[in-house]
Each structure stands twice: as structure tokens, then as C-alpha cells.
Amino acid sequence: MKLVDAHIHLSEVEYADHLGEVIADAVDNDVSALITCSTDLRTCQRDIELAEQYPKLIYPALGVHPYNVNFLKPDELQEIIDLILRQNQRKCPVAIGEIGLDCTYDTIWERQLFVFDKMLHVAEQLELPVIIHSRGTTDKIVDMLQSYNVKRVLLHWFSHTIDTLNKSIDLGYFISEGPPIVYSGILREIVKQTPITNLLTETDGPVPYRKNPFNDQLTKPSYIRHVLDAIAEIKNTDVSDVAEQIAKNFETFFNVKL
Numbered sequence: 001m002k003l004v005d006a007h008i009h010l011s012e013v014e015y016a017d018h019l020g021e022v023i024a025d026a027v028d029n030d031v032s033a034l035i036t037c038s039t040d041l042r043t044c045q046r047d048i049e050l051a052e053q054y055p056k057l058i059y060p061a062l063g064v065h066p067y068n069v070n071f072l073k074p075d076e077l078q079e080i081i082d083l084i085l086r087q088n089q090r091k092c093p094v095a096i097g098e099i100g101l102d103c104t105y106d107t108i109w110e111r112q113l114f115v116f117d118k119m120l121h122v123a124e125q126l127e128l129p130v131i132i133h134s135r136g137t138t139d140k141i142v143d144m145l146q147s148y149n150v151k152r153v154l155l156h157w158f159s160h161t162i163d164t165l166n167k168s169i170d171l172g173y174f175i176s177e178g179p180p181i182v183y184s185g186i187l188r189e190i191v192k193q194t195p196i197t198n199l200l201t202e203t204d205g206p207v208p209y210r211k212n213p214f215n216d217q218l219t220k221p222s223y224i225r226h227v228l229d230a231i232a233e234i235k236n237t238d239v240s241d242v243a244e245q246i247a248k249n250f251e252t253f254f255n256v257k258l
């Protein structure tokens with residue numbers, strides 16, 4: 001089986017002293033590919049380095065997380081855009097992300113919109129897929145995306161609503177879900193309603209998960225095994241069939257050969 005983590009943040013400080021352990025955990029557990037998502041200039045640079053260090057295992061998505069839009073230095077947004085444009089000539093990044101809008105950061109709403117628009121234009125220009133953070137804003141983002149020429153869209157940690165889910169699936173968008181589908185009724189329902197051909201697996205590490213079997217430990221790529229087991233259980237199908245289809249989805253979405 002080839003397992004995939006379509007959303008992890010390997011450049012976050014929580015992983016700094018544990019990188020060897022995390023890579024070994026991925027390799028020992030058949031996790032064949034990790035998409036490391038950047039959130040600002042520092043993590044963009046670091047994620048590029050990691051991808052160079054671990055080719056055919058780590059692939060970078062470059063972008064600005066909505067949380068960070070207010071902490072960008074004056075020229076940082078332009079520096080990130082220039083970096084992405086330069087890197088693109090070397091088949092890197094494989095996606096623009098993590099980008100999006102978050103309703104809980106409402107005091108920086110205008111700034112979020114400004115940065116999100118810039119990032120979507122970069123994705124259009126380079127014909128790259130986008131990895132979207134949409135806490136409380138999924139309906140709005142799915143509407144907004146109609147006016148951009150972005151074909152491959154991944155709605156990460158999709159949580160509501162079923163109407164928006166159906167609309168997203170009709171548009172050919174992908175949904176990624178992670179460890180909480182082991183215990184969250186709402187997310188299990190989302191997985192149930194999402195065709196397996198539109199589904200990807202993620203950990204969103206180093207985000208910790210409090211409940212069993214994760215118990216607040218450092219989030220690792222091997223958590224994907226629990227995610228696949230949960231999908232197989234929800235869909236009442238074989239875990240190896242689930243893994244195979246998700247690996248195919250990953251290759252199609254990111255244009256990467258596993």
C-alpha cells in the first residue's frame with residue numbers, strides 16, 4: 001500500500017528537533033508522499049530545502065496562511081510571490097497553499113482577502129492546484145473561486161455544509177480529511193457523502209489531536225493509517241482499495257508520480 005499525507009507542516013517549530021523521527025515514521029509506515037504546506041516566507045524557504053533533501057518523499061506547497069497575513073513584513077508577500085515564480089521553473093512547488101480565509105480572524109478580513117486574491121492569481125498564472133483553508137468561509141470561497149481560472153481545488157479539513165460539499169463535488173473539487181474522522185460524527189458524515197474519487201488523506205501536523213488513539217502526542221505521518229481505517233469502515237470497503245484510490249487521487253491532483 002502507498003499512503004499519502006496531502007497536508008502537513010514539516011517546517012513548523014514543533015518538528016524542528018524531530019524531523020529524522022518523522023521521516024522514519026513515514027518510511028516505516030508506507031507513507032510514500034508528504035505535501036508540506038508553507039504559511040509564510042520562512043516556511044516557504046524551509047519547505048523547499050526539505051523537498052530538495054528528501055526528493056520523491058516531500059513535496060512543497062507554497063503560500064501564505066490566512067493566520068499569517070497580519071504578520072507579514074512589508075515586502076514579504078512580494079518576496080513569497082517572487083520565490084514561487086522562480087521555483088516554478090524547477091517543477092516546485094506542486095501546489096499553492098496553505099491559502100484561504102478564516103472567519104475567526106475577522107479583524108484582518110480585508111487583508112486576508114487581499115492576500116488570498118494574490119495567491120489565487122499566482123496559481124492561475126502557474127496552472128497549479130490550490131490547498132484551501134476555509135474555516136467558517138467554505139461557502140464564500142466556493143462561490144469566489146468561480147471567478148478564478150483555478151481547476152484543481154483541495155478543500156482541506158472540510159467540515160460543513162453538506163450543500164456546499166455537494167456543490168464542491170459537482171465542481172470536481174477534492175476534500176481532504178484527517179485524524180478527527182476517527183471520532184467526529186460530523187466529519188464521518190462528510191466522508192460518507194464524499195465519493196472516494198474526490199477524497200484525500202491528511203494529518204495537518206503538528207496540529208495535535210487530544211482523543212484516542214492520538215492522545216495529544218506529536219502528530220506523525222503514520223496517523224494516516226488510522227485515517228484510512230476510518231474511511232474503509234465508513235465506506236464499508238477494504239482498506240487496501242481505499243489506499244489505492246487515494247494514492248491515484250493524489251497523483252492526479254498534484255501531478256506527482258508515486
Ligand SMILES: [Zn+2]
Nearest residue numbers: 007037098204
Ligand atoms: Zn494546515
